[in-house]
Amino acid sequence: MQELALILISTVLVNNFVLVKFLGLCPFMGVSRKLETATGMGLATTFVLTLSSVCSYLVNAYLLEPLGLGYLRTIAFILTIAVVVQFTEMVVHKTSPMLYQVLGIFLPLITTNCAVLGVALLNVQEQNGFVESAVYGFGAAVGFSLVLSLFAAIRERIAVADVPVAFRGSAISLVTAGLMSLAFMGFAGLIKV
């Protein structure tokens, strides 16, 4: 139990996927203009990331490992992820138009979020078991959603600031992300492994 808690703290804060590990940056920059959309993206990512983390684990443990096909991991994982995402999108679209409104446009973006593949690969690298993989995926997603939401709220503020012209838009957003990552360095060394 304590170990799982540590995994959570580690993935959410200490080794935050976005700010420390540099994964999932494109949606981080792309879907953070408004707090509402950022929250929607966070929700969608959390769902897909956890699910695909588990699915990739299964594919790895029951298909690739037994057959000695480790080198096909990337292909197998990305295929799994793409299918999970596509499947989720189609199901949500049909069954819950409401939810689709909130999450729909973000779902296709998630396939190309490298955090998703990153989690799957890191799970293998860290030799995480089934539950650990799920927690790892979930933690990574929560960390992603957390900083995404905070970032979106800050960007909403900066949008109105008197930023020098050359820096308006993505430049100042990147500087802000840099300062956020600076703040996150405070968590460094919190978990000594």
Place this chain on the structure above:
Amino acid sequence: MGKAPHHLHRFHGGLHLPANKTLSSGSPIRALPIPARLVIPLSQHIGTAADVMVKVGEPVLRGQMIARAQGYVSVPIHASSSGTVVDITDHLIPHPSGLSAPCIIIETDGKDTAVDDTLSADHTQLDPSELRNRIRQAGIVGLGGAGFPSFIKLNPGTNRPIATLLINGAECEPYISCDDRLMRERAADVIGGAAILKHALNATECVIAVEDNKPEAIQALRDAIAQRSVSDFAVVVIPTLYPTGGEKQLIQVVTGREVPSQGLPADVGVICHNPGTAAAVHRVFALGEPLISRIITVTGTGVREPGNVEVRVGTPMADVIAACGGYTDRAQRLLMGGPMMGFAVGNDATPVIKTTNCLLVAGGNELPLPQAPLPCIRCGACVDVCPAKLLPQQLYWYAHAKDFDKVQDYSLFDCIECGCCAYVCPSHLPLVQYYRFAKTEIWNQEREREKADIARQRHEYRLFRLEREKDERAARLQQKQAALKTAKGETTAEDPKKAAIQAALERAKAKKASAGVMPKNTDNLTEAQQQAITNADERRRNRDSSTATRSEDA
């Protein structure tokens, strides 16, 4: 009187402001002479403007109705003195926009002849609905603030029983002392009016709330109540704190209850009226006089003889100032209302209206022009003073960003525009103006959205109609072609469309002005639209003889 001292409550925030009231409150109310010209705007209240009843050149008497109420939220307008209507035209009105609006202009004859009295009555003999009717016919609107037609407030509906009639004698704005003088000198009128209002509302008590910086007024009111020996009237002395006079704040101070956001005082069983309104109601029933004059504080170091004057509605401000000794050399700015809520008037030819409670002529550096603003530093000083418990800095932030959804998330429409936030802001931001900007912009967007919806519907209907017509035409064409096959005619190489137009023009020439053609595009016409067509045809028929100016309203 004789009741246990009222338990008072507090509202959030508020300011202790320099009062500056003694400038005007020292001398008794003076009646101003009748001006040579009265400029009477058709809209002096919240709601639809009144509808003109008189023609240019027509003589009018004092108190004569010259414009009738139009729709429910509207009251009539009366001539403030006798004379002749010399023009009905756009004229500057007191409004922050500085724009002009339709006004009736009367040249007075100095006789001040009154029209026949149809209003006075013993109010105890009338039922509430008749009371309301007379109050409406007398053109009474709130004299304390927005100028809301008072008769509507007296009709809160059966599901909202009114326990308390609250007379708002707070007069919390600096400089203003008209209510103070009124309550001191005409306390009996105020109490009399309050009794009528209370009767109309069937309220159980009447509370008159007065700030503790007006001891004379408090004494006068207490005496008047004692004289009438009514037991369900009470004068409550409240601490001086701006903006206690705000209706919602006053209700909280006196009753401890909060008027719901977007709600009405009646929701908590209270109706709030200004003492001036009460006195005006009293005059309706006692003297049969509609609302044609009011008491105005003329003050500031820019005017020679500050004081309180009773002025006819429609008197140009220049005349009022002149009657108060005129401008001093230091006169710099002219405000209607107090320094916190009032607005700047650019031109003193603007007339005084029913809601003009104060003319403040600021002299020298009394009210300096605003300093250049700095960006908001989010210090939160504004949050501490906002009586509506809003977050003024966030409202500012989003109004500045023109994010109108967000400002509404932050309850923009609960802002009472009291100006406390701007007063304490270290960055000197014109906060209230941002809020006003956002509010009017939102209303405008709503109007546009409605228009766009209509346009979309009409466009879709048109597409549908065209589609249908095309189908019909296709069907007809088929028939025709079938017919053509049998009897072959000669064809021209000309563009058939052009030919059609040519033909149409020729036909038009031929059968000019003849009736009996079936109009096109007449599906779905409303009555008004039908009327518009008829009018257009009418005008056309008159074309040759007509020399009149083209009026815009069809």
Place this chain on the structure above:
Amino acid sequence: MLTAILALGILAALFGLLLGYTAIRFRVEGDPVANQINAILPQTQCGQCGFAGCRPYAEAIAAGEAEINQCPPGGEAGIRALADLLGRDFKPLNEEHGEHKEKMIAVIDEQVCIGCTLCIQACPVDAILGAAKHMHTVIEAECTGCELCVPPCPVDCIDMVPLHQDVSTWKWPSPDEVATARK
């Protein structure tokens, strides 16, 4: 090598079955995004965006075939709303499609009109009334100011006039604009 191909191939085939099935089982028609976009467009129906009206433009945006900055009547506020809805960056109005102008309405000079009905055919919202050879007139409240009726008129009797501003439609200026205007 064969195991590899078979293993992954079968995995893919299974996924294919799944997706193929869901695609049919959960098919959805229509595009709600276009509706939302259309709700933002000003419905002037002027065609300056390069499409036959607001709805076609909305559909083009939804399909990713048009930029969001092509509607002059919607102005900056409209573009901002679209950018917000679609999570795209704000872009200034594309000047090729025209400039944002103060809102106008059409007025027909009734002394000159010959009643040819050409303007009726041009008006996208049926805001012009009149019968053939009768005087024509514009319903002020319903005119969107699209100017489409102006060119067809053979006698040039349609004028675009600014909307009359009165106290009830007056807007407080933004202090920012006041400040820049003063500069």
Place this chain on the structure above:
Amino acid sequence: MLFPVFSSPHLPAQNNVSRVMGEVLLALLPGILCATWFFGWGVLVNIVIAATTCVAAEAAVLALRGRAVRATLADRSALLTGVLLALCLPPLAPWWIPVIGSLFAIVIAKQLYGGLGYNPFNPAMIGYVVLLISYPRELTLWIPPTGIEAQHLNLNLSQTLALIFTNSLPAETTIDALTMPTPLDATKTAFGLGQTLHEIKASPLFGHFGGVGWEWINLSFLIGGLYLLARRVISWHIPAGLLGGLFLIALVFYGSDTDAFPSPLFHLFSGAAMLGAFFIATDPVSAATTPRGRLLFGAGIGVIAYVIRTWGGYPDGIAFGVLLMNMAAPTIDYYTKPRVFGQSK
């Protein structure tokens, strides 16, 4: 007669930014004096360098952007940023340390966002953290405060200047002999080595309830802070949240094992606790602005600071706490809107 037209309210505003900043500078005085007493001239030299750089940098950027230079400098916020940054630095840091920190604070953290009022992060803390991360060595070279006789070396002004500007030490001293860890650093190191609190307390670094010198410095910042509260320059929420949060979490752990965790009092009077609570976390621009939000904001800093002090990689966590909560401030504001008058509870 015609008159100029402006929106209400028309009464002149009573406050201005320049005065607010001035009050804060004034309130810093006791702390500055006390720090100078314990750590020598270096404190003042740091302040002069940092403040000058900050003001110059601000002026340069404003000139570059074609904005009013003089009028903007008059708001004194750049000056304040410089002073606060300097107060976080070790007294004998080489001159380029405050310079780089100030440049970062003003140019990147403040002016890139448009200057006063727009920066989402506390400029001084950005400057400090950038230095801490890039030059950890220079930032950990604290000298022993007056009162620790064993090691104390009294540098006079010219020696101080020589050390700061030319890196030349007085004869027969080494930099190692001159420096010594701060109480927080020492505690952390000692716990890392498995010592108990009792053993640690025996060190000459420790005074009555905090570290020698540090306890008095914190006390004088507390006095300045109370002055700000009394003058209503700051509201009580952030300091209360910060100190309360720090105190409570320290109390919980201290209560669980008095020998493995320092007492709450030690935490309140060590490191940047008081400076942070009253002067840094209260930076209005980058903090939360709703009353409840401010309480939360402060408490967050307190808790993060404790966590970093106790388990993290840095001796003190106030700066990171401030930045991390700055990051969360817009979100906190969003979720802590107060109940508007008349809205249902």
Place this chain on the structure above:
Amino acid sequence: MNSRQILVTALFLFLFAAIGTALVAFTFDNTHERIAANEREALLRNLHVLIPPDTHDNDIFNDITKVTNPESLGTTEPATVYRARKQGWPVAAVLTTVAPDGYNGAIKLLVGIKLDGTLAGVRVVSHRETPGLGDFIDAQRSDWILGFTGRSLKDPILKKWGVKRDGGEFDQFTGATITPRAVVKAVKKALLYFEHNSQRLFASESTRTAVPAASSVQPVESAHE
């Protein structure tokens, strides 16, 4: 109709997967030996820095043993010991040990010890010390770590095996005492361990049996630890 559509989709995906996999598998067949060789070479390069190739003639990559001694080697996991022999005679050993009490956690070390107990050299494999402060222990950043070469438990004497601040012989760095203290301590312990166990270390059977199997080639390797 519908089910045919589904089947077509499945077949389509199958085809693509098959072609893609075939190409990848083909590449793999052609590269995996070289990759394994690369990995082995990388490790060897590190070992050869401590024990130059000419000092031994065995295959140190494969001549290893695993020992577990948390007290001396700083980790509860089995630690690998690489053994160098010349003509069958022990020459030196490389211990993979851990300094657990670095400023930011464990520091992984390779400690090469000659048979006579002198240090062939020490290298840091991975650490998380503060960049710019604690990272001078990395040979790429400073020569500090080279200072161990040639030292032994007699040079300096056991009591002096510490940093200067603690009365020892080894330099610390201003503002960072903890890191060197941890490293020095770990090296000292490794030396002590070797002194007592060298016989046994060289006696045991090698645990590595064959070249790594294809499946253990990790496509993912963390770049910075």
Place this chain on the structure above:
Amino acid sequence: MSEPSYSSIARDGLWTNNPGLVQLLGLCPLLAVTATAINGLGLGLATVLTLVASNVTISLIRHLVRPEVRIPVFVLVIASVVTMIELSMNAYFHELYNILGIFIPLIVTNCAIIGRAEAFASKHSPGRACVDGLTMGLGFTFVLVILGGLRELVGQGTLLAQAHLMFGEAARTWTIMVIEDYRGFLLAILPPGAFMGLGLLIALKNIIDARLQRRAQQVMAAQPAPAAA
């Protein structure tokens, strides 16, 4: 859909629509591996290869793909290409491979690649898709190298450190010590420096664009004058 000219495709990829500076795609590798210029170059070249190969393949099969499996198929194509490159790199540039680490397999999800597949390759002919892939990739590499160089220079005062990882032992001497005895500015090498560095680059591009535009306008304004004279 009309086919854009080759030169406009190239201009798009290299500058106007640069994936790193304008579209902000492929940010993860862009920021993660650019501690030095050489790292950036390595990953950049791998990306170019992938982009060209995947663009061409996808363009070839663009008429075959059904909508419901579009993304999975694209991803499969890209993943195959990447894995082949990865294996080859591991075999032939092992150390560089170790440094680029997890980001090689992650080229698969490099948004720039799938983005190009979706936005361009699936709609245009193979020739154009190839040019698009090449220029987009080069544009991306360009940013990777510049950012890597910038961070390396500010962070440790060198340029082209570790060139031997790519160019063999001979390149060891290529490293340029730009500033002797530089204290280093660690921030530039750490994650915050990566974000800020890219931010500064984008701002720089904005400034250059503004200059170019102003000049273009001046030229435009100047032209009619002689005509009138």
